[in-house]
Amino acid sequence: HGREHSFPTxxxxxxxxxxxxxxxxxxxxxxxxxxxLMRNADAAMYQAKEQGRNNAQFFTIEMxxxxxxxxxxxxxxxxxxxxxxxxVYYQPRVDCRSGTLLGAEALVRxxxxxxxxxxxxxxxxxxxxxxxxxxxxxxxxxxxxxQQVRWRESGFADIVISVNLSAGQLHDPELLATLQRAxxxxxxNPAMIELELTESLLMEDVTSTIDLLLTIKRxxxxxxxxxxGTGYSSLNYLHRFPIDKLKIDQSFVRDMLDxxxxxxxxxxxxxxxxxxxxxxxAEGVEEVEEMRVLAAAGCDELQGYLFGKPMPAEAFENWxxxxxxxxxxx
Ligand code: C2E
Ligand code: CA
Ligand code: CA
Numbered sequence: 001h002g003r004e005h006s007f008p009t010x011x012x013x014x015x016x017x018x019x020x021x022x023x024x025x026x027x028x029x030x031x032x033x034x035x036x037l038m039r040n041a042d043a044a045m046y047q048a049k050e051q052g053r054n055n056a057q058f059f060t061i062e063m064x065x066x067x068x069x070x071x072x073x074x075x076x077x078x079x080x081x082x083x084x085x086x087x088v089y090y091q092p093r094v095d096c097r098s099g100t101l102l103g104a105e106a107l108v109r110x111x112x113x114x115x116x117x118x119x120x121x122x123x124x125x126x127x128x129x130x131x132x133x134x135x136x137x138x139x140x141x142x143x144x145x146x147q148q149v150r151w152r153e154s155g156f157a158d159i160v161i162s163v164n165l166s167a168g169q170l171h172d173p174e175l176l177a178t179l180q181r182a183x184x185x186x187x188x189n190p191a192m193i194e195l196e197l198t199e200s201l202l203m204e205d206v207t208s209t210i211d212l213l214l215t216i217k218r219x220x221x222x223x224x225x226x227x228x229g230t231g232y233s234s235l236n237y238l239h240r241f242p243i244d245k246l247k248i249d250q251s252f253v254r255d256m257l258d259x260x261x262x263x264x265x266x267x268x269x270x271x272x273x274x275x276x277x278x279x280x281x282a283e284g285v286e287e288v289e290e291m292r293v294l295a296a297a298g299c300d301e302l303q304g305y306l307f308g309k310p311m312p313a314e315a316f317e318n319w320x321x322x323x324x325x326x327x328x329x330x
Contacts, residue, residue, distance in 0.1 A: 021048035022056035030059045043067035046129075073126045076112065081135050085111045088143045089310035090161070092319065093281065093303040096295050101320065103160035103194070105303065106144040107310045108136065124166070133168040138178050140164075145186035145193065147313055152192075156320065162194035162224065167201050170212070179219055190220030196247065197223065199231035206237050217242045224281070229269055239276050245301075246273040250284025253304070257289060267297045274298065 023045030031037035044059040046067065051057065080086065090104040110118040127133040144161045152158050169175055183190050195216065202209060202225060213223060224245035229252055248269050255262040266282070273280035282294045285304030294302060308319050 019054045021045055021053050023048055023059065024056060025059040039067070040064065046070075070126055070129075073123055074130045074132065077110070077123055077127060077130075077132055077136075080110060080112065081132065081139060085113070086136065086139055086143075087111055087117075087312065088140055088147070089312060090147070090316045091303060091310040092308040092316070092323075093162075093301050094307050096282075096291075096299045096302050101157070101159060101323070102301055103162060104316065105162045105164075105196070105310070106140055106147075107164070108140050109310075128166055128168055131168065133166045134172055134174075137163075137166060137169045138182075141178065141182045142186065145182045145188040148188050148192050149186055150313075151317075152189075156317075158189075158192060160192050160194050160222070162196050164226065165195045165197050165201075167204070170197065170201060170209070175212075176215060176219075179216065179221065183219065183221075191222065194222045194224055194244070196226040198226045199228050199233055202241060203231060203233055203237070206234070206240075210237075210240055210242070213242050229265055235272075243278060245279045245281055247281045247283055247303075248299075250304075253282050253284045253290060253294075254286075256293065257287070263293070266294070270297050270299050 023041045023043065025031060025037050025041035025044060027037055030040045040059040040063070043063040043066070044057045047063050048055050048057040057063075087109040089107045089109050091107060092101055093103045093105060094100060095102055108120055108124075110123055112118050124133070127136050141163050144163050148159075148161045172178070182188070183193070217223065222244040223242065224247055225241075225243055226247050227249040228246045230249045246269060248266055252262045252266045252269075256266050257263070270280045279300040280298075281301040281303060282290075282299050283303045285291055285294065285302045285306045287306060290304075291302060291306060308316075308323075311319060
């Protein structure tokens with residue numbers, strides 16, 4: 001029983017790639033009734049997908065536990081979005097040379113009534129799998145736009161707020177309308193909003209993605225490639241995307257000082273980005289020495305715990321006032 005519908009939604013060529021993930025449940029050990037057997041085969045299929053797709057998995061008791069957990073999170077999250085349990089945290093991004101604050105990345109959190117504050121790793125995958133990523137993403141976008149305007153109006157120097165975009169959102173036919181609505185409803189300057197797309201998402205379906213991104217750019221929004229270096233970019237295509245920024249994945253920055261390969265990759269990405277006329281951001285900067293090396297390599301912007309962790313808007317304002325007292329809002 002393997003039901004994976006992975007038909008690409010937009011593809012300009014008539015070539016269709018279909019992969020097959022198979023979940024297997026065996027009668028009678030895995031269920032005596034048909035719906036239990038099917039449910040368990042489903043759980044095994046999810047496991048097959050998680051193991052990189054295109055494989056088959058037999059059902060186990062552990063899968064049953066995880067499937068229940070997943071279903072619980074999905075139900076809770078559906079209600080949680082409506083009850084206003086989501087929060088947006090903001091992490092500063094600074095200029096590599098001057099240390100000036102340039103922007104903030106909006107990172108979602110979920111204030112779960114029983115489990116407390118949950119990080120995206122615990123619910124974003126479920127949101128993506130269930131389609132809840134659409135209302136969740138729309139909510140984060142609105143919150144970020146509202147915050148951008150609020151900070152501008154309170155007299156703080158204007159900063160760019162970047163928002164992460166998932167595959168489900170990129171494939172949503174309503175995406176453009178959602179972006180347009182967020183901009184007009186909140187009266188935000190679109191130049192102060194940036195969308196982050198992962199490298200693998202970008203390379204999924206190059207031709208139609210380029211078209212879509214061009215339309216988004218026409219709204220005035222800027223685009224950055226997240227987790228760069230972890231996917232498989234066709235360098236041949238990279239220059240055709242209307243992107244503004246590359247964000248070097250934090251795994252390279254983390255090991256840069258110990259591993260000469262990671263240092264070499266980091267420097268190469270900076271060089272590549274600059275050759276393509278893009279700004280380059282390093283993420284996950286935790287140490288002063290990393291900052292020095294990145295500055296020497298010509299990196300443009302930095303983000304990481306060294307400067308500030310993701311924090312609620314109010315804490316961000318305090319951080320800002322302390323880090324840059326000359327720039328306090330009125
Ligand atoms: P990301 O977009 O790569 O975000 C960066 C992650 O690195 C954040 O984790 C951030 O807290 C963490 N980070 C930043 N600086 C450092 C550092 O110096 N050291 C270490 N160890 N970590 C650092 P977070 O907030 O847990 O988010 C994880 C991922 O969840 C994000 O990765 C992003 O892919 C996804 N995500 C977060 N918010 C949203 C959202 O609103 N929508 C969507 N679609 N995805 C989101
Ligand atoms: Ca990001
Ligand atoms: Ca990233």
